Amino acid sequence: MNAHTKDWEAFVTQKDDGTAHMELAVDGITCAACIFEIERALTKEEGVKHARVNMSSQRLSVDWDQSTYEPSRLVKIMEMLGYKVYPFDPAQVKARGDRIGNELLRSLAVSGFAAMNIMLLSISVWSGNTSDIDVETRDFFHWISFLIALPTVVYAGRPFFRSAIIAIKSRRLNMDVPISIGVLLATGLSVVQTFQSAKHAYFDSAVMLLFFLLAGRYLDHMMRRKTRAFAENIATLKAESAAKLLPDGSTKDVPLSKLEPGDKVLVRAGERVSVDGVVLEGTSEIDQSLVTGETQLQPVEAGDAVFAGTMNANGTLTLGVTASAKGTLLDEVNRLLETALEGRSSYVQIADRASQLYAPVVHLAALATFLGWTFAVGADWQYALVISISVLIITCPCALGLAIPVVQVVASGLFFRARVLLNSGDAIERLAAVKTIVFDKTGTLTLPEPALGDAGGMSAEDLALAGRLALSSKHPLSKALAKATGELKPIPGASEETGKGVRAVFEGQELLLGAPAYCRIPQDMVEAKRRENPGSSLIAFRKGEETFALLAIGQYLRSDAVETVTRLQAMGYTLEMLSGDRVDAVADIASQLGIDTWQAEVKPQDKIARIEALKAEGHNVLMVGDGLNDAPALAAANVSMSPVSAVHVSQAAADAVFLGEDLRPVANALDIARKSHRLMQENLGLSVIYNMIAVPIAVLGYVTPLVAALAMAGSSVIVTLNAVRLQFMSKSEKED
Amino acid sequence: MEVLLYLIPAALVLGGSGLIAFMWSMKNGQYDDLEGAKWRILDDGDLPDGHAPTVGSDPK
Structure with a gap:
């Protein structure tokens, strides 16, 4: 070779x-x-x-x-x-290349520079106004502020203006629309006032607003970027490559993106199949648990289709790469996935909902102020316009613009520590609304790798021998056995007979490990064992003529599954289980966990149907799953999570990915999401209270740039401090 | 108050040069690996013989 x-x-x-x-x-x-x-x-x-x-x-x-x-x-x-x-x-x-992050950071630096320098001049004007500043000095200060502020607003305001224009073009309102209007009006008014050598100018408000909001945006962006970079590393560590078979018979490891339909790929025993294809040569058994949830090994031979994500157990297979062929499982899954993604109603984020309420109210208030001062009070229209613009400046959503992002930043940090990576920005809010959780069984509630269950009454000495023998085989069951026994020294001279088992001679005795028939185990004993361990695969061991045993190897629950399920039930969630595995295997797990509602042997379309039914009943559904067969259901649910061991398609469809061997991150994520959501609402409430105090002052015409600056900085600090509380809320819980 | 005519431009120039320095350092990739930067100060590999310098006053 x-x-x-x-x-x-x-x-x-x-x-x-x-x-x-x-x-x-x-x-x-x-x-x-x-x-x-x-x-x-x-x-x-x-x-x-x-x-x-x-x-x-x-x-x-x-x-x-x-x-x-x-x-x-x-x-x-x-x-x-x-x-x-x-x-x-x-x-x-x-x-x-992080172009967005760099733009935000540059804008932040420019607005920070401008805000500090303008504030220096503004404070001189404010204190001068109460004492003895002369008109020339004040105008000089205003002109310098003007020269600093104008390029700053143009440069640092771009992220907001761009998003506002996009929103208006598509006839929507987002938070950036009132922000842009506020900044532009404050700048415009100040320019006019500078030309008229007026007493006040609002340059500092406009620039400070940009600075605060950019700081919030940048932190939010960095948190997301950190998560994404981490997720990319994980994807690469999983090393999705395939051994391409070249015409001259040699093989070459190539990334999946370089494979084309028609290429030949070699999959050795114990390797994961990374492409969809048809078996051209070789026979083997494959573990489909990641794809269908089925835990029993499936025999395959030339002509059979195999899917990416399955594990090749014993023989070497040559596969012809196929583009997802019609009628295969993958084709079916892709079709369902597309429909589910199309049908996914776009969730309106809490911040956008707030701005949809906020913008009309504030703009009407400003209009009413203008009309009131002009007609009811009979003031000069220019004076009325200044007052109504000051209403817009003081209500400009500094606190509102920060209220949600600062909570998201703190929450993302907590999610990261809880070993949960969020794929989508609004996942926090959608997680907080969950009422029902639907779990997949194989690989989600259970560990992705099989483990040794029932050792069949073997002596420790024999078990160690079996473990050493298992080291010489690449079969997944042998690997699980070797891992369970912790043996590290293979038995010298052990040879593997593909598809049957391993044989060795040790201290004059023949040792066999493999299929029950290969180890000459009586048929009735095999059947009895099958009945005892319904969800497991059997592996047999024989030493000489007298000693033989059957070991059960199967999928076992994640170590904290019971605890987490109990905790989720205590938190008030309704739990369900949908699995593609056989009825007896699913029933066993369901009774261990105390989940009453479950279905077994469900196909991908059945999973979707069940989730749609739950949604129709008004439940907010979280789907947790890892298999290829779960992918459409993950996309159909209101929000979804995948373990990091999941197949690529499922991870892409999920809103969040959790790391590690534990199930605990699911409960932790829901907990963090609920608390974050409460804080977001609190922050919105605080912004409303702030406006209820600030607007009457502005309408009556008492707002000066000093008042605006204090109000803006004060309200921003309050919502930020309130968001930081989230960290302490979850910290105190961990100490419990 | 003529002194302001010098002081304000001076303040702006100083602040502006800080801003330019920041922009340069950002473009230069100085903030790409903040985690690694705090460890790199411990690297003695840039010393001529690769050994840590003698700490404290020179023994006579």
């Missing part, structure tokens, strides 16, 4: 001057020493121009001269140092 090489070319991007560049996710960077070790080892290499570890994102970026260096050497060095590296597929990282 020819050498197995990895196709590094697929991961490398080339620059014009002959420099090649590669980005890699590095597993295991924990301390400062790691950075120096990696960078020094790589820069010592001839041809490497630049190597830099980014510790925040756990990534390594390398530049080298193409003519003198080979990327495979780089990986070898990293392996020698003890780090696993996974190159990023350039197709996935194309849009990596």
Whole structure:
């Protein structure tokens, strides 16, 4: 057989001057020493121009001269140092540059600079107005403020103006519309007042407003970016590549994006199938638990279809890659997924709902003020206009614009610590509204990997022997057994007979591990064991003639599943379970967990139907699932979560992904979401109270720039402090 | 109050140069890895012999 090489070319991007560049996710960077070790080892290499570890994102970026260096050497060095590296597929990282974040940060810097300098001048004017400032000095200060403020508003206001224009074009109202109007009116009024050498100008209000809101936006953006970068690393660490079979018989590891229908792919025993395809050569058994929820192994032979996400148990298979063929499960899932995504009603975020109420009210109040001062009081129209604009300035949604984002920033930090990654921005609000939770069984409530259940009354000594024997096999059941026994030394001379089991001679006795028939286990014993362990697969062990046993290996509950389910029920959620697995396996798990409502052997369309039915009854449904068969249901539910072990399609359809072996993050996420939602509402309430105090003052014409500045800064600080409370709320809970 | 004619432009120029320095450092990628930056100060690899310098006063 020819050498197995990895196709590094697929991961490398080339620059014009002959420099090649590669980005890699590095597993295991924990301390400062790691950075120096990696960078020094790589820069010592001839041809490497630049190597830099980014510790925040756990990534390594390398530049080298193409003519003198080979990327495979780089990986070898990293392996020698003890780090696993996974190159990023350039197709996935194309849009990596953080343009939005940079724009926000630049705007923030400019508005911060302007706000400080204008405030310096404004305070002089305010204090001068009460004492002895002369008109020339005041005008001079206003003109300088004008020169600073005008370019600042144009530059730093772009993120708001752009979004406001988009909203107005599509005939919607979002928070950026009143913000833009407020900023522009404050600036416009001040310009006119500067020309008229008036006593007041509102430049500081306009610029300070931009500064506060940009700070909120930037923090929000960074939190999201951190989560996304982390999620990208995880996706890369899962290393979705396939061994492509070349015409000359050698294989090459290529990223999935480089595979095309018709290509041949080799899948060895114990490997996960990464593409959809048809078996061309070989026979094997495959574990479909990630795809259908079915936990029993399925035999496959030439002509059968296999799906990405399944595990090849024993034989080597050659697959022909197919574009999702008509009538296959994947095709069905994709079709359902599309329909579900189309039907997903777009959730109107709480901030947009607030601004839809807020904008008309405030703008009508300003209009009424103008009309009132002109006609009822009989004031000069220009004076009336100044007062009505001051109403708009003081109600400009500084607090309202910050009320939701600051809570989201604090909440994202808490989610991150709770090992939950949010995919969509409004997931917090949708999680908070959940009433019913629907769980998938396999891989969600249970652990994604099988584990040893019933050891069949074997002595510890025999179990250790079985574990050592299992090390020589790549079969998933053997792997589970080896992991359970913790043995590390394979038995010398053990040989695997594909599809049957492992055989070895140890201290003069024949040892067998594998299928019951291979180990010559009596049929009645096998059947009795099957009945005892309905949800498990059986693996047999034989030592010599007398000793033999049957071991049950199956899917077991995540260690904290019972505790989490009890906690969720105590929190008032209705729980359900929908699984594609057999009835007896599902019933067993349901009784262990105390979930009363469950369905087994459900197809993807049945899962959707059940969720739609629940939604029609007025339930807000959270779907938690990991399999390919769950993907449409994940998209159909109001909000959805996936464990990190889920198939790619499901993770993409889910609103949040939780990490680790525990189920606890699901309950924690719901808890954080509920508290965040309460704080968002509190913050909106605070903004309303603020406006109820500020608007009458403005309508009566008592607002000066000093009052506006104090009100704006004060209300922003209050909502921010209230949001920070979330951190203490969840901290005190952890100490309980 | 003529002194303001010098002081205000001076204040603006100083503030502006800070702003420009920030923009430069951002473009230069100084904030790309804040987590790593705090560890890199501990690196002695830039010293000529790769060893930590003697701490405290020179022993005579």
